[in-house]
Amino acid sequence: MLSRVNSKLLHTVRRWYSSSRPTIFGLSSGSGKCGVAVVRVSGDACRDVMKIKTQSVTLPEPRKAVLRRIFHSKTTEMIDKGLVLWFPGPNSFTGEDSVEFHVHGGVAVVSAMYDSLGSIDGVRLAEPGEFTKRAFYAGKMDLTEVEGLADLIEAETEAQRKQAMLQANGELSKVYNELRNRLLRCIANIEAYIDFAEDQDVGDDVFESVKTDVASIIVDVKAHLNDQRRGERLRSGVRTVIIGAPNVGKSSFVNLLSNRKVSIVTNVAGTTRDIIESHHDIGGYPVILADTAGLRKETSDIIEHEGITRAKDYLTEADFIVLIVDAGNLQSYLKSSKKQFDDYLDHYVTSLGFKENIIRDFNCMIIINKVDLLSEEFRNAIDRTKNLSMLSCQTGEGLQNVLEKITENLKHLCGNPCRESPNISQQRYRHHLKACIQYLEKYYAYLSHGPNPDLAIATQYLRNAVRCIGMITGNVDTEEILDVIFRTFCIGK
Numbered sequence: 051m052l053s054r055v056n057s058k059l060l061h062t063v064r065r066w067y068s069s070s071r072p073t074i075f076g077l078s079s080g081s082g083k084c085g086v087a088v089v090r091v092s093g094d095a096c097r098d099v100m101k102i103k104t105q106s107v108t109l110p111e112p113r114k115a116v117l118r119r120i121f122h123s124k125t126t127e128m129i130d131k132g133l134v135l136w137f138p139g140p141n142s143f144t145g146e147d148s149v150e151f152h153v154h155g156g157v158a159v160v161s162a163m164y165d166s167l168g169s170i171d172g173v174r175l176a177e178p179g180e181f182t183k184r185a186f187y188a189g190k191m192d193l194t195e196v197e198g199l200a201d202l203i204e205a206e207t208e209a210q211r212k213q214a215m216l217q218a219n220g221e222l223s224k225v226y227n228e229l230r231n232r233l234l235r236c237i238a239n240i241e242a243y244i245d246f247a248e249d250q251d252v253g254d255d256v257f258e259s260v261k262t263d264v265a266s267i268i269v270d271v272k273a274h275l276n277d278q279r280r281g282e283r284l285r286s287g288v289r290t291v292i293i294g295a296p297n298v299g300k301s302s303f304v305n306l307l308s309n310r311k312v313s314i315v316t317n318v319a320g321t322t323r324d325i326i327e328s329h330h331d332i333g334g335y336p337v338i339l340a341d342t343a344g345l346r347k348e349t350s351d352i353i354e355h356e357g358i359t360r361a362k363d364y365l366t367e368a369d370f371i372v373l374i375v376d377a378g379n380l381q382s383y384l385k386s387s388k389k390q391f392d393d394y395l396d397h398y399v400t401s402l403g404f405k406e407n408i409i410r411d412f413n414c415m416i417i418i419n420k421v422d423l424l425s426e427e428f429r430n431a432i433d434r435t436k437n438l439s440m441l442s443c444q445t446g447e448g449l450q451n452v453l454e455k456i457t458e459n460l461k462h463l464c465g466n467p468c469r470e471s472p473n474i475s476q477q478r479y480r481h482h483l484k485a486c487i488q489y490l491e492k493y494y495a496y497l498s499h500g501p502n503p504d505l506a507i508a509t510q511y512l513r514n515a516v517r518c519i520g521m522i523t524g525n526v527d528t529e530e531i532l533d534v535i536f537r538t539f540c541i542g543k
């Protein structure tokens with residue numbers, strides 16, 4: 051019943067949308083000079099657009115690229131010679147009649163195409179994301195697929211691409227559609243129980259089986275949510291903070307990874323004062339690396355004090371910590387005290403002003419930098435089995451090993467995007483899933499505790515839970531969230 055109401059509503063919205071829209075055009079390839087620019091047109095006027103632009107009454111075979119001379123619709127002058135593709139609806143990206151003009155990617159060519167298309171009656175420049183919005187309204191994709199597509203366009207690393215590609219291809223939709231269908235079955239059974247309880251066919255066992263189903267849905271949604279935010283981290287980048295005492299080589303490490311001078315490096319302790327963020331692709335994972343002020347317990351310098359406070363604040367928000375140790379200091383300590391590496395680590399962490407052992411409490415990796423200063427004997431003495439790596443930012447020695455260790459940690463933090471268990475990639479999904487659980491738990495509690503519960507009220511909890519899932523996929527009237535989502539797209543998508 052609920053499913054019918056929702057899909058009827060969606061149908062009406064889609065019909066209204068399709069009847070009220072003009073034909074749109076936009077540059078689907080990147081902006082700026084390029085070899086080939088793809089100008090896409092979508093809407094009812096496409097047949098006429100095609101005929102006007104190619105000055106030909108016959109349309110090419112659908113989905114086959116043909117070479118055509120392309121004319122200005124106003125001046126009838128030839129703009130360029132290029133490939134033309136005709137996609138009659140509904141077998142197109144938007145579900146509408148569509149045309150693609152592949153012209154040379156010069157600024158003047160694209161500008162003439164825009165001028166020409168914009169001068170045809172009923173044709174206008176697309177708004178950001180409007181092509182995709184039309185695909186959504188045509189039922190070609192749901193909201194998770196739309197957002198997956200946006201992420202695919204934005205993806206900067208291999209792991210991000212994989213996650214976005216799976217989502218754009220409906221792997222996350224499958225999870226939520228299945229969940230939604232399970233909930234709809236529960237509602238249908240309860241409604242049948244309400245309407246036909248007197249009949250022999252629908253007895254108390256139906257009512258009990260719905261309770262069992264709801265309990266198992268709660269378990270499944272909780273398991274889905276219990277993912278340590280891997281997908282969101284992968285989508286937005288792993289916030290990695292580099293900490294250590296002044297002068298241990300934090301900035302040198304950032305510069306080595308960046309292959310450029312992101313941070314200032316000097317032999318003056320306390321050179322870095324503020325947080326300096328840089329973006330990296332390490333082993334296919336996106337990393338936001340934060341260089342911080344050198345930490346020490348006490349300082350009378352106000353600016354350094356502020357830098358240390360900022361570094362510590364940042365640390366609490368970080369996904370991953372790289373603690374840098376100065377090999378020279380380590381060697382001196384071990385030589386003079388005859389103590390072990392672990393003792394030095396405790397001593398070091400305390401000298402940075404930490405009460406607890408941050409290495410235990412956070413996802414943390416230790417890098418012993420300046421190993422070029424170490425004697426062979428001390429290199430061997432340091433325990434290599436821990437989550438630590440040896441490095442020289444000066445010579446580059448050990449960099450490969452450091453990168454491998456970081457990648458191992460990133461894999462753990464972001465997971466490996468796969469078909470079997472697609473990640474929750476947006477905070478938005480998490481929010482609606484949590485709300486869904488709340489309604490299901492209310493349903494369960496209401497039926498478990500109250501004498502003679504009102505089933506209509508109980509069913510409303512289930513309806514609200516279904517609506518939460520619909521908010522994720524767009525299977526409800528979600529106009530308010532659509533604008534926010536489609537605004538993130540570029541014009542030609």
Ligand SMILES: Nc1nc2c(ncn2[C@@H]2O[C@H](COP(=O)(O)OP(=O)(O)OP(=O)(O)O)[C@@H](O)[C@H]2O)c(=O)[nH]1
Binds near residue numbers: 297
């Ligand atoms: N021998 C040697 N010197 C290094 C190495 N890495 C960095 N240094 C030197 O150590 C000094 C401090 O380096 P920075 O990168 O500025 O250290 P930092 O930890 O960012 O320093 P602060 O900004 O003061 O916290 C500079 O003189 C670097 O050239 C290394 O691997 N070997």
